[in-house]
Amino acid sequence: MGIDYDYCVIGGGIVGVATAHALADRFPDAGVVLVEKEAELGRHQTGHNSGVIHSGIYYAPGSLKARLCAEGERRTKAFCREHGIAFEERGKLIVATTSLEEQRLDALWHRAKLNGIVTESLSAGDIAEREPHIAGTKALFVPAAAIVDYLEVVKKLADAFVKMGGSLLLNNSVMAISEDDDAVRVELNDRTIRSNKLVACAGLQSDRLARMAGLNPTHQIVPFRGEYYKVRQERSDLCHAMIYPVPDPDLPFLGIHLTPMINGRLTVGPNAVLGFAREGYPKFSVSIRDIASYASFPGFWRSIRANLKSGVAEMMDSVFKARYLRACQKYCPSLDLDDLQPMSAGIRAQAVATDGTLIHDFLFLDSPRQLHVCNAPSPAATSALPIADMIVDRLQADRPTATSRR
Numbered sequence: 233m234g235i236d237y238d239y240c241v242i243g244g245g246i247v248g249v250a251t252a253h254a255l256a257d258r259f260p261d262a263g264v265v266l267v268e269k270e271a272e273l274g275r276h277q278t279g280h281n282s283g284v285i286h287s288g289i290y291y292a293p294g295s296l297k298a299r300l301c302a303e304g305e306r307r308t309k310a311f312c313r314e315h316g317i318a319f320e321e322r323g324k325l326i327v328a329t330t331s332l333e334e335q336r337l338d339a340l341w342h343r344a345k346l347n348g349i350v351t352e353s354l355s356a357g358d359i360a361e362r363e364p365h366i367a368g369t370k371a372l373f374v375p376a377a378a379i380v381d382y383l384e385v386v387k388k389l390a391d392a393f394v395k396m397g398g399s400l401l402l403n404n405s406v407m408a409i410s411e412d413d414d415a416v417r418v419e420l421n422d423r424t425i426r427s428n429k430l431v432a433c434a435g436l437q438s439d440r441l442a443r444m445a446g447l448n449p450t451h452q453i454v455p456f457r458g459e460y461y462k463v464r465q466e467r468s469d470l471c472h473a474m475i476y477p478v479p480d481p482d483l484p485f486l487g488i489h490l491t492p493m494i495n496g497r498l499t500v501g502p503n504a505v506l507g508f509a510r511e512g513y514p515k516f517s518v519s520i521r522d523i524a525s526y527a528s529f530p531g532f533w534r535s536i537r538a539n540l541k542s543g544v545a546e547m548m549d550s551v552f553k554a555r556y557l558r559a560c561q562k563y564c565p566s567l568d569l570d571d572l573q574p575m576s577a578g579i580r581a582q583a584v585a586t587d588g589t590l591i592h593d594f595l596f597l598d599s600p601r602q603l604h605v606c607n608a609p610s611p612a613a614t615s616a617l618p619i620a621d622m623i624v625d626r627l628q629a630d631r632p633t634a635t636s637r638r
Contacts, residue, residue, distance in 0.1 A: 235415055237263040237399070239627075240427035242406055242418070242441060244268030245278040246386050247608050248433035250620035253389045255431075256396040258624050264398045265425065266390075267418070269405040274386040276511060277435050278613060280458075280578030282491045282499065284474060285309065285319065285378040286611040289326075290486070293346035296594065297609060300622070302347065304615035305376060311617065312380060315388040318494055323473040324377035327359065327368035327563045333478040334370045340478070341372055350375060365470045365566050377474055381494050382613050409445040409602075416445075416601045429627060432604040436510045436581040442604045447597045449606060452529040455510045455522065456485075456580045458502025459550055461572035463490075468498040475563060488549075488559045500560050500567075502578060505550045506543065513577050526584075534588025583607040594619075596626070603627060 239262060241252040252266040270276075285308050288301030312319045328337045344351045354362065354371040362373075394400055401420070408419040409430070416430040434441040442449045463470060475490040485504040492498050509519035526532045536543065549556045553569060560567050583591040583606060595607035603626060608619055 234426070235428055236425045237265045237427040239264045239429050239431065240416065240418055240425060241266045241431045241433065242268075243433035243435060244270065244273040244386075244390075244402070245276060245433065245435050246274060246382055246389075246613050246616045247435075247605065247619055248431075249273060249386050249389045249393065250616040251431055251433055251623050252398055253393045253396075254617075254620040254624045255627075256393050256398045258628070260396065264393075265401060265427070266393065266398060267401045267404050267406065267420065269403070271403050273390055273402075274383045277578065277581065278382050278386055280513065280576060281382060281613055282460075282489075282502070282578075283379050283381060283493055284324075284491060284611070284614070285380055286614045287324065287349050287374050287376045288347060289324075289340060289344045289349050289351070289372075289374055290479065291343075291347070293343060297592075297615075298347050300615040300618045301611060302349070303618040304611075305378075307617045308380070308385065308614060309378065311385065311388070315392075317380065317384045317388060319378050319380040320492075320494065321375065321378045322492055324374040324476055325354070325359070325363060325366065325471075325473045326372045326374070326476045326478055327366060328370045328478050329368050329562055331369075336478045336481065337370055337372055344372070344374070363471050363473065363475065366475055366563055367565050368563055373473070379474070379492060379494050385613075385616075406441065406444070409441070411446065411599060411601050428601065430602045431623060431627070432602070433608070433623075434604075435608075436579065438581065438604065438606045439583075442597050442606060445599070445602055445604065447599060447602070447604060449597055449604075451583045451585050451591060451595065451606065452526055452531060453510070454526045454532060454535070454582050454584050455507030456504045456582050457507040457550075458504060458578040458580060459515075459556075460499050460501030460575040460577065461556070462575040463498040463500060463567075463571050464573055465497070467571050468492075468496060470498060470564065470566070477559075477563060488556070490560070490564060499575060500572060501575075503546050503549045503556065503559075504580070505546045507579055510579065510581075513579065515577070529584070529586075531584045531586040531588050535584050535590060536588075538588050539590075580610070581607075598626075
């Protein structure tokens with residue numbers, strides 16, 4: 233039986249689309265197909281994020297995450313300029329409101345310096361002058377941080393991929409994956425394809441795709457809902473820059489922040505609460521299958537015990553809007569309940585190890601003909617282009633010969 237494609241990429245989020253684009257660019261004579269189960273690209277994590285092009289200030293100096301984020305920030309902006317995608321360098325203001333947060337802010341300043349990130353230290357007076365509605369005792373301003381619509385980035389990447397000869401299969405769910413000495417066989421809902429190599433960038437379903445393909449992931453994807461509010465239109469000019477609290481190093485997420493959007497709106501969020509469905513975006517969405525998958529995983533319960541206090545606090549913020557508001561008023565005291573209007577949530581694919589550790593590093597599983605991206609840590613959208621190159625680098629040493637295309 234013949235080979236249909238040299239490379240099959242599963243997953244139409246920004247990492248999958250960027251990977252397909254990188255493969256078609258690196259190997260112009262190869263046949264590359266991108267498979268996505270939804271009718272549109274970027275329907276899940278990519279289409280529900282805050283639209284921030286991050287600078288990499290939070291990451292350990294010299295780490296892979298720091299390098300990929302810094303490179304991703306530059307390359308995402310360059311791609312936007314090349315393809316006429318609107319973005320704005322609003323900058324990020326990280327605001328301290330207590331002496332403890334000031335100490336943590338000083339540590340961030342030192343980390344930024346080691347990472348080569350340009351920052352500006354602001355006093356309380358400087359904050360009030362630059363952002364009159366924002367209150368803080370000290371702040372760190374990161375001018376490189378920007379805002380963009382990542383769905384526009386995905387669309388342009390996909391258009392370029394198709395123009396380079398790539399094939400795009402939408403509305404195609406993966407039903408089975410099998411590998412033999414000659415190819416990887418991928419059964420879709422309306423066809424079967426054979427490929428020399430398979431790359432899975434399945435995000436919220438990454439562990440399931442890996443198991444389906446005969447691999448043995450020891451982690452579990454646990455969904456965390458990031459719940460946002462949009463600020464009513466009349467108050468969308470509350471801030472010009474993105475406003476972030478100083479992150480608590482003992483907590484896995486960055487905290488509730490104010491983010492101007494490229495469409496002119498202003499959002500508040502997200503919090504981080506345990507989700508009851510991997511792809512259930514409306515509040516109170518429940519999937520018995522998804523709950524059963526993590527409830528039967530010992531690492532989930534170890535993680536819950538280790539993060540119980542913060543988890544309860546996040547859940548309380550989700551249930552009680554007034555509590556959520558108080559987290560925002562810490563640095564934006566003029567916000568009130570009427571300012572916060574409902575908005576669609578996002579869901580983060582959090583990989584959890586068997587010991588309960590929340591995995592924040594890259595996690596790959598492979599076989600002779602498969603590479604599964606089981607965890608692409610935040611901010612994956614900012615870093616998508618260099619992440620894609622890293623994936624292609626892993627494949628290049630064993631590049632298949634050109635084949636016929638379907």
